[in-house]
Amino acid sequence: MKKALELAEGVKGLTSPNPAVGAVIVNNGSVAGTGATSPAGGPHAEIHALKMAGSTARGATLYVTLEPCCHHGRTPPCTNAIIAAGVTRVVVAQSDPNPRVKGKGIARLRRKGIRVDIGLMRKQAHFLNEDYCWSIVRQQPWITLKLAMTLDGRIADVQGMSKWISSVAARKRVQQLRRNHAAVMVGRRTLLRDNSRLTVRSKTIARPVRIVVGTQTALGVDSHFALNASHLRSIVVVSGGRGARSLTKESGVEFWYTGEKHFPDSMQRFFKRAYEEGITSILVEGGGRLASLLCEHGFVNRVCFFYGNRILGGGMPGLAFAKARPLANARKLHQIAFEHFGDTWMVTGLVQRK
Amino acid sequence: MKKALELAEGVKGLTSPNPAVGAVIVNNGSVAGTGATSPAGGPHAEIHALKMAGSTARGATLYVTLEPCCHHGRTPPCTNAIIAAGVTRVVVAQSDPNPRVKGKGIARLRRKGIRVDIGLMRKQAHFLNEDYCWSIVRQQPWITLKLAMTLDGRIADVQGMSKWISSVAARKRVQQLRRNHAAVMVGRRTLLRDNSRLTVRSKTIARPVRIVVGTQTALGVDSHFALNASHLRSIVVVSGGRGARSLTKESGVEFWYTGEKHFPDSMQRFFKRAYEEGITSILVEGGGRLASLLCEHGFVNRVCFFYGNRILGGGMPGLAFAKARPLANARKLHQIAFEHFGDTWMVTGLVQRK
Numbered sequence: 054m055k056k057a058l059e060l061a062e063g064v065k066g067l068t069s070p071n072p073a074v075g076a077v078i079v080n081n082g083s084v085a086g087t088g089a090t091s092p093a094g095g096p097h098a099e100i101h102a103l104k105m106a107g108s109t110a111r112g113a114t115l116y117v118t119l120e121p122c123c124h125h126g127r128t129p130p131c132t133n134a135i136i137a138a139g140v141t142r143v144v145v146a147q148s149d150p151n152p153r154v155k156g157k158g159i160a161r162l163r164r165k166g167i168r169v170d171i172g173l174m175r176k177q178a179h180f181l182n183e184d185y186c187w188s189i190v191r192q193q194p195w196i197t198l199k200l201a202m203t204l205d206g207r208i209a210d211v212q213g214m215s216k217w218i219s220s221v222a223a224r225k226r227v228q229q230l231r232r233n234h235a236a237v238m239v240g241r242r243t244l245l246r247d248n249s250r251l252t253v254r255s256k257t258i259a260r261p262v263r264i265v266v267g268t269q270t271a272l273g274v275d276s277h278f279a280l281n282a283s284h285l286r287s288i289v290v291v292s293g294g295r296g297a298r299s300l301t302k303e304s305g306v307e308f309w310y311t312g313e314k315h316f317p318d319s320m321q322r323f324f325k326r327a328y329e330e331g332i333t334s335i336l337v338e339g340g341g342r343l344a345s346l347l348c349e350h351g352f353v354n355r356v357c358f359f360y361g362n363r364i365l366g367g368g369m370p371g372l373a374f375a376k377a378r379p380l381a382n383a384r385k386l387h388q389i390a391f392e393h394f395g396d397t398w399m400v401t402g403l404v405q406r407k
Numbered sequence: 408m409k410k411a412l413e414l415a416e417g418v419k420g421l422t423s424p425n426p427a428v429g430a431v432i433v434n435n436g437s438v439a440g441t442g443a444t445s446p447a448g449g450p451h452a453e454i455h456a457l458k459m460a461g462s463t464a465r466g467a468t469l470y471v472t473l474e475p476c477c478h479h480g481r482t483p484p485c486t487n488a489i490i491a492a493g494v495t496r497v498v499v500a501q502s503d504p505n506p507r508v509k510g511k512g513i514a515r516l517r518r519k520g521i522r523v524d525i526g527l528m529r530k531q532a533h534f535l536n537e538d539y540c541w542s543i544v545r546q547q548p549w550i551t552l553k554l555a556m557t558l559d560g561r562i563a564d565v566q567g568m569s570k571w572i573s574s575v576a577a578r579k580r581v582q583q584l585r586r587n588h589a590a591v592m593v594g595r596r597t598l599l600r601d602n603s604r605l606t607v608r609s610k611t612i613a614r615p616v617r618i619v620v621g622t623q624t625a626l627g628v629d630s631h632f633a634l635n636a637s638h639l640r641s642i643v644v645v646s647g648g649r650g651a652r653s654l655t656k657e658s659g660v661e662f663w664y665t666g667e668k669h670f671p672d673s674m675q676r677f678f679k680r681a682y683e684e685g686i687t688s689i690l691v692e693g694g695g696r697l698a699s700l701l702c703e704h705g706f707v708n709r710v711c712f713f714y715g716n717r718i719l720g721g722g723m724p725g726l727a728f729a730k731a732r733p734l735a736n737a738r739k740l741h742q743i744a745f746e747h748f749g750d751t752w753m754v755t756g757l758v759q760r761k
Contacts, residue, residue: 203737204712204754205726206560210734218734349720358558360714360754364738366703367731370724372559377721380564380572383557384718389750396743398754400558400714 054146054174057116060089060098061181066260067092069235070331072119072149072185076102078140080113093331097122099131103138111139118178120149120171123158132161142168146178151189184234184334187354193324195334196352198344199230200371201359207368208341213246215339215369218361222394227338230357234261234336236327241267241289243340250277251338252285262286262332266323266343282306288327292319297326317350324352341369348384349374353404356386362396408500408528411470414443414452415535420614421446423589424685426473426503426539430456432494434467447685451476453485457492465493472532474503474525477512486515496522500532505543538588538688541708547678549688550706552698553584554725555713561722562695567600569693569723572715576748581692584711588615588690590681595621595643597694604631605692606639616640616686620677620697636660642681646673651680671704678706695723702738703728707758710740716750 060075067073068090076098078086086109088101096104099121103110121131121143135143148156148171159169179186184195201218202208209215217224231237237251244251244265251263263278263285278287282305294310301307309326313319327335337347347353358371378384386402393399414429421427422444430452432440440463442455450458453475457464475485475497489497502510502525513523533540538549555572556562563569571578585591591605598605598619605617617632617639632641636659648664655661663680667673681689691701701707712725732738740756747753 202560204560204710204740205724206556206558210737211731212733214734216734345720348718356558362739362743362756363734364702364726364740364758365732365734366699366726366728366738368734370559372718372720374720377565378719379566380568380570380717380719380722383564384720385716386558386718386750389716391745391747391752393745396740398745400752402716404718 054116054118054144056084056087057098057118058146058174058177058181060087061118061178064089064091065181066233066235069093070185070333071097072182074098074117074119076115076117078102078106078110078113078115080106080109085109085113094127096128097131100128100134103134103140106138112141113139114142114144115140116144116173118146118174119182120145120147120154120156120158121162122149122151122154123161124153130158132158135162136165136167140167142170144173145169145171146173147171147175150186183355188328188333193321193328194235194332195354196337196347197230197234197334197355197357198337198348198353199227199357199359200339200341200344201227201361202371203361203363203365203368205364205366206371207365208339208371209369210365211368213369215247218363219359220361220395220397223359223361223397223399226392226394226399227359230336231261234334235332236262236264236288236335238264238266238335238337238343240340240343241265242342243338244276244278246340248276248278249338250281252281260285261336262288264288264290264327264335266290267292279304279306290319290323292316297322316346317352320347320350320352341371341373345372345374348372348404349376351404351406355401355403357399357401359394359397359399408470408472408498410438410441411452411472412500412528412531412535414441415472415532418443418445419535420587420589423447424539424687425451426536428452428471428473428536430469430471432456432460432464432467432469434460434463439463439467448481450482451485454482454488457488457494460492466495468496468498469494470498470527472500472528473536474499474501474508474510474512475516476503476505476508477515478507484512486512489516490519490521494521496524498524498527500527501525501529504540537709542682542687547675547682548589548686549708550691550701551584551588551688551709551711552691552702552707553581553711553713554693554695554698555581555715556725557715557717557719557722559718559720560725561719562693562725563723564719565722567723569601572717573713574715574749574751577713577715577751577753580746580748580753581713584690585615588688589686590616590618590642590689592618592620592689592691592697594694594697595619596696597692598630598632600694602631603692604635606635614639615690616642618642618644618681618689620644621646633658633660644673644677646670651676670700671706674701674704674706695725695727699726699728702726702758703730705758705760709755709757711753711755713748713751713753
């Protein structure tokens with residue numbers, strides 16, 4: 054199962070809207086086949102592993118990080134292939150929360166006399182697909198908020214400068230975060246100020262989807278955002294407008310009008326639509342205003358706060374709510390964890406929803 | 408030497424204005440004597456170890472965390488005792504930066520034919536007495552700034568509430584910090600608001616000295632500060648007044664007038680005087696205003712920033728300088744280190760002085 058999880062990790066971020074799954078087939082104590090989910094529309098992990106194993110799958114044990122599917126999606130059900138291959142035991146890390154699967158895959162295997170064990174390394178498997186598990190149930194994208202702050206909690210100095218608060222090693226970790234999400238989102242002012250590419254620095258991956266949130270449509274025509282819109286899906290979310298509608302400019306930039314002026318309503322509309330278009334997870338990279346609004350209105354699932362080795366004594370605070378919370382009712386994180394990157398460190402955790 | 412460092416650590420905070428030193432005498436591969444510095448005025452570590460070793464000190468090796476003294480202070484020079492006991496080798500972790508010693512102790516031992524090796528575990532030994540090493544040269548107290556912040560860098564919510572941002576385990580660490588410093592200092596408003604005891608919770612230690620900084624002399628007569636002033640040295644630093652002068656109230660609270668109105672001048676006066684009275688290190692515990700002033704004016708040697716698992720989205724920032732720094736000229740820490748206490752963690756480091 055450890056090997057299966059590693060395989061799944063290897064394709065994390067490439068399989069959206071599908072979960073990242075790994076599968077290992079073991080026969081007589083040796084590995085007969087391995088597989089990981091292909092990009093959406095391609096075969097699932099189990100199919101790759103079964104193909105590799107061929108006839109040695111007969112009588113073998115399949116380790117898989119997520120319950121095999123039993124429904125016709127873009128690919129036929131994996132359960133059928135497992136049954137046909139003669140696998141006699143399936144070890145599943147966690148069941149699939151997708152309402153179309155949710156134990157039905159396991160039940161189908163058991164009905165065919167296959168022994169199924171559930172729960173081996175469940176925690177790790179769930180962590181790997183926390184975005185999928187959440188979004189498939191809520192039908193809206195999982196939101197990770199990333200902020201890079203100084204030791205005194207500022208994301209920019211008094212002049213608005215925000216480069217580079219964190220270490221080079223930490224910025225590599227941000228690249229990984231981008232890779233693991235279906236989309237990256239920033240506020241319009243942050244885009245204009247930083248002229249960020251919002252891309253994963255890799256020649257082989259034309260991802261993730263780039264999203265800018267604003268109340269206006271004006272964007273620099275020579276910004277990195279506009280210039281790369283032809284080969285990277287690029288969406289500008291515009292609050293308001295007459296009803297929800299879209300508009301695609303010649304540059305390839307899509308303008309999504311939410312038809313709602315009020316921030317939480319506008320975002321809710323946008324999230325619903327984004328999910329329908331296969332955007333199951335979004336990494337929000339600021340600015341402070343967008344981050345604060347999303348956090349205050351309870352849209353954030355996970356935070357990744359990077360703290361760089363800088364003290365400013367002033368500047369833009371990382372989070373400034375319209376209505377600051379009293380200490381007794383502060384938002385808290387659970388499953389808090391720490392990572393170090395030279396003199397920068399990261400705190401991550403799930404935002405308590407209440 | 409490891410054992411000697413442990414012995415020194417055991418008395419850290421109790422020996423001020425002397426450094427915390429540990430000594431171990433080894434003869435024929437077995438420990439013949441151990442010692443640590445007594446509270447000021449009592450015997451030094453070497454003397455304890457020599458007494459314990461008795462005649463077995465002859466021909467033995469002495470491991471000591473700091474260069475033995477060679478001058479008459481409140482006790483006679485340790486070098487004389489070492490020579491008299493017939494020790495043949497001395498291993499010193501670091502030389503004593505005290506201008507009255509500074510290699511003279513080592514030179515004296517060598518002149519008497521004793522082999523002296525320097526530098527074993529020097530880094531650890533220096534860290535243990537960083538406050539002493541700094542203050543003995545500059546003739547002013549070493550300043551550690553401790554702040555407990557939320558994840559978004561606030562030390563209090565919008566109502567001014569600041570209890571309890573950090574975890575219980577982290578607060579125990581704060582107790583240890585207090586124990587390791589000769590004095591604890593807060594701003595007047597913080598004292599009045601928190602009504603803090605500023606004491607080490609221990610029945611045996613009537614320490615550290617408590618210092619309050621303000622421009623006024625008014626303090627609640629029934630505050631913990633005033634009520635404990637009879638058995639704990641308690642100083643109120645008052646900016647201004649006609650020339651530097653003191654006044655001791657019946658309660659035992661001392662009022663030190665600095666004769667200077669301008670903050671850095673006033674503090675400089677105060678620090679000079681505090682050092683003269685044996686206060687070699689001060690732990691500053693806030694509030695934000697005092698912390699910011701000290702940090703902005705370059706008085707802080709080490710920071711200990713605790714980050715509690717709370718998000719407020721508003722409230723009092725931990726540091727707010729009169730003139731915030733641009734990112735390119737931000738203050739940085741060196742020798743940065745991290746500690747975790749449940750869901751609270753601490754970042755500590757030396758403040759770059761420039």
